[in-house]
Amino acid sequence: xxxEQAKEKLAKYGQEHVLQYYEELTEGERQALLDQIEATDMxxxxxxxxxxxxxxxxxITPLAAMQLSEIEANRESFTETGLAAIRAGKVGAVLLAGxxxxxxxxxxxxGMYNIGLTRDLYIFECLIRNLMDVVRQADTWIxxxxxxxxxxxxxxxxxxxxxxxxGYRPEYVHFFQQEMAAAVDYQGRIYLEEKGKMATSPNGNGxxxxxxxxxxxLDVVHREGIEWLxxxxxxxxLQRIADPCFVGATIRKECAVGAKVVxxxxxxxxxxxxxxxxxxxxxxxxxxxxxxxxNARDENGDPAYYFGVxxxxxxxxxxxxxxxxxxxxxxxxxxxxxxxDGEGRPVKPEEPNGYKFENLVLDMIHQMDSCxxxxxxxxxxxxxxxxxxxxxxxxSARALLQENGVTL
Ligand code: UTP
Numbered sequence: 001x002x003x004e005q006a007k008e009k010l011a012k013y014g015q016e017h018v019l020q021y022y023e024e025l026t027e028g029e030r031q032a033l034l035d036q037i038e039a040t041d042m043x044x045x046x047x048x049x050x051x052x053x054x055x056x057x058x059x060i061t062p063l064a065a066m067q068l069s070e071i072e073a074n075r076e077s078f079t080e081t082g083l084a085a086i087r088a089g090k091v092g093a094v095l096l097a098g099x100x101x102x103x104x105x106x107x108x109x110x111g112m113y114n115i116g117l118t119r120d121l122y123i124f125e126c127l128i129r130n131l132m133d134v135v136r137q138a139d140t141w142i143x144x145x146x147x148x149x150x151x152x153x154x155x156x157x158x159x160x161x162x163x164x165x166x167g168y169r170p171e172y173v174h175f176f177q178q179e180m181a182a183a184v185d186y187q188g189r190i191y192l193e194e195k196g197k198m199a200t201s202p203n204g205n206g207x208x209x210x211x212x213x214x215x216x217x218l219d220v221v222h223r224e225g226i227e228w229l230x231x232x233x234x235x236x237x238l239q240r241i242a243d244p245c246f247v248g249a250t251i252r253k254e255c256a257v258g259a260k261v262v263x264x265x266x267x268x269x270x271x272x273x274x275x276x277x278x279x280x281x282x283x284x285x286x287x288x289x290x291x292x293x294x295n296a297r298d299e300n301g302d303p304a305y306y307f308g309v310x311x312x313x314x315x316x317x318x319x320x321x322x323x324x325x326x327x328x329x330x331x332x333x334x335x336x337x338x339x340x341d342g343e344g345r346p347v348k349p350e351e352p353n354g355y356k357f358e359n360l361v362l363d364m365i366h367q368m369d370s371c372x373x374x375x376x377x378x379x380x381x382x383x384x385x386x387x388x389x390x391x392x393x394x395x396s397a398r399a400l401l402q403e404n405g406v407t408l
């Protein structure tokens with residue numbers, strides 16, 4: 001993109017200030033800034049002016065989950081179906097590791113966090129060990145796709161290579177980077193992170209399939225005959241990945257997506273719950289749950305919105321490919337954004353000072369025709385690490401790992 005073209009694009013969106021230090025930059029920095037301007041989708045910035053419209057929900061009704069008793073009664077046959085699909089190479093896994101892990105407050109990618117007490121035990125290591133259980137059970141390797149972002153790609157790939165992928169076969173590990181989105185102040189003006197660089201943030205975990213496609217990795221998916229992708233978060237160290245029983249249940253129920261869920265531990269627990277929205281599968285976030293929905297009961301007298309999602313979904317690839325063509329809703333999230341002040345000095349804010357733009361994986365569920373909420377035992381499969389201490393923290397995850405027999 002030429003300087004003239006960049007000026008034109010910025011003027012269209014009222015962002016001319018992005019070039020304010022252009023004259024001070026070296027030739028290389030100028031080119032990098034022009035490239036960044038070219039690659040940035042500025043149309044999303046307009047969403048700041050109608051934020052309320054973005055979060056409107058349709059009519060919410062309950063969606064029944066497959067509960068533990070039903071799973072236990074069918075465990076053997078579901079597992080058999082799942083293992084057959086895994087052995088046929090039809091199941092891949094996608095690790096979402098592009099987040100910033102701001103709440104944990106470590107400079108390194110979250111997966112590099114060492115939660116061991118008497119020995120080293122990294123988050124990535126826990127996840128790979130869990131996946132290896134299935135590799136051993138099925139006696140076959142499973143392709144693992146790892147999503148990183150511009151902010152952590154280098155360190156993530158270097159770390160995993162240094163650690164020999166914790167015993168995983170390198171040919172089965174594929175990295176791809178998610179896209180970045182501009183970060184803006186409350187008026188929708190893009191912040192400058194450096195004189196020659198706009199402030200950006202990873203574009204949310206919902207961009208994973210489009211990013212995977214843009215990086216060319218769908219070639220691997222097609223070549224290997226992968227029909228299902230199990231997407232999971234980096235921060236749940238008890239995560240069961242490519243779980244044969246879950247895979248089998250989703251296949252047998254002929255659903256486009258399976259979602260692992262846990263019983264909420266309190267009506268107001270801060271997890272998104274599975275539901276139907278205008279008759280289609282969906283997730284209602286905890287802050288969208290009205291008192292009426294929170295207290296609603298199903299025909300058995302149980303809470304109607306009782307099953308929280310844990311960011312472990314099994315998507316059918318053809319349905320994802322259909323979806324990739326469509327747009328996911330945009331979420332605008334408040335964030336602390338490091339930037340240059342009026343005098344060009346770097347500022348690291350203590351409080352949120354603007355917005356980032358994200359697509360969320362949970363919105364992909366609403367685009368699918370059918371979904372199987374599949375209950376798992378909370379204390380065996382859900383130990384998220386969001387914070388250092390307190391709820392969903394390093395401390396709580398350590399206790400749960402010990403409860404499950406892991407030496408720390
Ligand atoms: P969270 O929503 O908990 O965000 O991510 P986070 O970035 O890890 O942590 P905070 O909010 O800054 O403290 C849930 C999952 O989605 C991934 C994360 O890596 C995690 O596995 N994620 C999130 C991405 O891959 N990309 C993103 O842009 C955001």
